[in-house]
Amino acid sequence: MKVIVPTLGRAGRSTSMQWLENCGRDVVVAVHKDESRAYKDAYPWAMQMVLPDTVRRHAGKLRRHIMARHKEPFFFVDDDISPRFIHVKDAKGMFVVLERHMKKVSMAAIGKQIFSNGIIPQCVPMNGDKSAIRNKFASTVYGIDPGKFTECPLDKLVVYEDVALVIHSIQHGGNIVSFSATHTNKTPPEGGCNSWRTADIVRKSLDELVRLYPAYCKKIETRYTAHGHDLGVGVRVSWSKIKEIDK
DSSP, rough: OOOEESSSOOOTOOOHHHHHTSSOOEEEEEEEEGGGGHHHHTTTTSEEEEOOGGGGEEEEEEEHHHHHHSSSEEEEEOOTTTEEEEESHHHHHHHHHHHHTTTSEEEEEEGGGGGGHHHGGOOOOOOOOOOOEOOOOOEEEEEOOOOOTTSEEEEGGOOOOOHHHHHEEEEEEOEEEEEEEEEEEOOOOOGGGTTTHHHHHHHHHHHHHHHHOOOTTTEEEEEOOOBBOOOOOOEEEEEGGGGSSSS
């Protein structure tokens, strides 16, 4: 399985590309034409997928486009990820574990470090992995089978597309989150979605997410930021209520 990294404005500064060079996989950066040369110069070892302007500033359409072009299962990795290896030696081992899980489900991811203390006690051995759990939130580093997501409403979500992907994965074959490795975000100050994601975009996407999945998603008041914006509202997802439609 290849690794595809959607990236914007971070040629030479991507946290993920520092460790992906030695991950033992073909790595593809998904970039817009106006940045192709800069990324080629920064990462001559990586392949490129040049994106059309129709997916610019729309995370849902961008992921939809990549999955439509690369029809075989692959790994999505955000460009600002720092992994921590727990039950595996390195990135090579991490991807081996996730690819093994992908034989059973439509999405397989490593867990986020911030969630690890609460979730790891619930994990069980699965598919040769010491610490895995079914049907939890997963984002930023995950294997995905594009063929299972053709009906996922990504075109309607400029952001929060990751939540829709996870809900859809649980409904259609389930997902597995592995704590053989965890990750944190080390986001450069410039580039990425932060360069175009406004408070209005976040608010409208949040409303659309709740409209699409009213049984699972609820808008709540919160003191935490939503995609970097102090909106006073966020989303609560009832992951335990989501049931597999097909297995």
